[in-house]
Every structure is written in structure tokens, then in C-alpha cells.
Amino acid sequence: MESLKHILFIDIETVPIEPEFNFLTKSLQTEWERKARFLKSNIKENPEPSDLFEEKAGIFSEFAKVVCISFGSLQQQDGTWRLRLKSIVNENEKDLLQEFCAMVSRFNDYYPDLKFCGHNIKEFDIPFLCRRMLINNIALPKCMQLTNKKPWDITHIDTMDLWKFGDYKNFTALSLLATVLGIPSPKDDMDGSMVADVFYKEKNLPRIATYCMQDVLTSARVYLRLTGQNIDIEPVYVTD
Numbered sequence: 001m002e003s004l005k006h007i008l009f010i011d012i013e014t015v016p017i018e019p020e021f022n023f024l025t026k027s028l029q030t031e032w033e034r035k036a037r038f039l040k041s042n043i044k045e046n047p048e049p050s051d052l053f054e055e056k057a058g059i060f061s062e063f064a065k066v067v068c069i070s071f072g073s074l075q076q077q078d079g080t081w082r083l084r085l086k087s088i089v090n091e092n093e094k095d096l097l098q099e100f101c102a103m104v105s106r107f108n109d110y111y112p113d114l115k116f117c118g119h120n121i122k123e124f125d126i127p128f129l130c131r132r133m134l135i136n137n138i139a140l141p142k143c144m145q146l147t148n149k150k151p152w153d154i155t156h157i158d159t160m161d162l163w164k165f166g167d168y169k170n171f172t173a174l175s176l177l178a179t180v181l182g183i184p185s186p187k188d189d190m191d192g193s194m195v196a197d198v199f200y201k202e203k204n205l206p207r208i209a210t211y212c213m214q215d216v217l218t219s220a221r222v223y224l225r226l227t228g229q230n231i232d233i234e235p236v237y238v239t240d
Helices: 002-006 026-036 049-059 093-110 121-135 159-164 174-180 192-200 205-226
Strands: 007-016 064-077 080-089 115-118 233-237
Touching: 002 007, 002 064, 007 049, 007 121, 007 192, 007 205, 026 049, 049 064, 049 192, 064 093, 064 121, 064 205, 080 093, 080 205, 093 121, 115 121, 115 205, 159 174, 159 205, 174 205, 192 205, 205 233
Parallel strands: 007 115, 080 233
Antiparallel strands: 007 064, 064 080
16 A cells, blocks of 8 residues: 555646647648648548647647646545645746656655556656657656666556556547546546647636646546555645
């Protein structure tokens, strides 16, 4: 049970680096047009590159940026397990990533065997963060330096991997996994497809932060269930 305290549950929210395709530099417009040839729209037939940019760019680290990172750590007090949750948000991505690196380094100093945990973090969150750090000329924290490591040496925990049981064709959304496992997922008034509009049009970073923390809480509950640790956890939201 003590090992649970060494886990840092994380989730990120990303948006296109510009609110519209036409705001990109000419060179990035050209690169996106090349990429768009291989993408299909879920909402339009024969979409223009500009349409695909609004719909798809947010998941590609070369064309998107991080606007929110939420994380949680488990602590036990008086027999009760609590998940301390916090979000860091910033319109300036470099400042955001530097703050995250500093926090992770402090946590890693305290828990040298730190493990990240989240849903689909091995294919999305961790690589995305690493790439954006390099783009912003930020040194990767020691625990995120994965180059030349063999797959079995990477100890980060992915709840989607735990659910796959070796079935590498399978993708299961966190919300679906929580539903079938009977895990209550905090209700909210938005979903991932709305993050870019909430960021660029509403300019509502607190709303994004709340949404992101809910995914961290759900991921932690899913992880405990998948690993047979039937622990009730109480969320504690940290605002400082």
C-alpha cells in the first residue's frame, strides 16, 4: 500500500497552437496541408485543411500546445486515503511546462521511484509533454528521459494498457471504462472536443482545470479497481 504514494496520476489538456489555420506561419501551413492529406474528418466530407486543423490539430504535438496539466497523489491519514488534486494552467506554454517540471522534480526527489499513471499516457500525455518541452527548449526531468530505454524499463502505468490484456488493437475511452466498471465519473458540462473553444473563445482556464482534474480522479479510481485494490478515495482539491 505504501507504493501507492509513489504514483503521480496525471492528465493534460491540449489545443491547436493557433485558434485558426490562417494564423499559422506559412511554413506550418504547408506542413499541415501535407499532414491533412492523410487525415479524415469525422464531421465533414471532403474537408479543407483549415477544417481539419480545427478538428484534429489539438492531438498533434507539432501543431498543438499544452494549456493544462492536472495531477494527483495519494496520501493516507487516519485510515482514510485521499487524492490530493491540483491543476496548473497557463496561456504561456513554456511557463506552464517549467512549473510542471519543477513540481515533478520535487516529487521525484521525495519518491525516487516515481511512476506516472493515467489513461493512454504512454501514447499521448507523456510523449506530448516531452515533445513540447523540447520544442520550448526545456530540459526533460530525469523521470521523463525515456530515450534508449527498453519498453520493460519504462515503469509508468497506463490504465488503458492494463485493460488491454495484450490486445493491442483495442482502444477504450476512460469514460467507457469507468462506466463498465461501475466507477462514478464526476459529471461536468464539457468534453474533450470543447477544450479549444473554452480556451480560445471563452478564455476560461478554470473550467478546463476542473474538467482535467476530474479525469485524474477517474483514472486513479480505475487504476485501483484494475489492480484489485478496493480503496475508497476522497478527493482533496488544492488551490495554492
